[in-house]
């Protein structure tokens with residue numbers, strides 16, 4: 001009886017697809033989107049949305065550490081570079097958002113962007129340069145505060 005149960009379970013498992021692991025390029029493409037949306041939200045003074053995008057960015061970096069601790073072309077482990085380069089700017093941004101301070105937000109956002117590019121250089125992807133968004137590519141989302 002017990003053996004039959006185990007066999008049935010094994011058969012059920014073998015029919016399931018392997019768990020999906022996002023590629024680093026995929027996580028980075030989402031990171032690029034969050035980075036743009038974070039700017040658009042903070043620039044509009046929409047602090048709840050900025051806070052949300054900041055959390056999503058952090059989750060993306062947690063996924064890099066969990067799923068891609070190393071990269072074949074990078075001389076240093078990504079799991080070391082992320083805390084070293086991102087923790088300070090992410091913390092500053094969190095404080096600027098909590099204080100609803102646009103000037104501080106703008107400075108902290110530029111520091112974050114420097115961190116992104118610093119890590120691209122450290123991983124031999126220095127040709128990949130991110131900047132403050134020059135316009136809003138998301139015509140189907142409002143970045144203004146609804147209140």
Ligand code: HEC
Nearest residue numbers: 024025028029031032035078081082116119120123125130
């Ligand atoms: C751990 C260091 C690291 C940090 C921090 C980092 N990146 Fe990356 N990024 C990479 C690596 C490595 C690649 C190349 C990934 C690959 O092999 O596909 C990459 C690729 C990219 C790409 C190219 C994706 C594509 O397919 O076109 C974009 C855009 C990008 N990153 C944006 C960002 C932004 C925005 C930030 C900061 C908010 C950031 N990255 C922070 C390491 C980092």
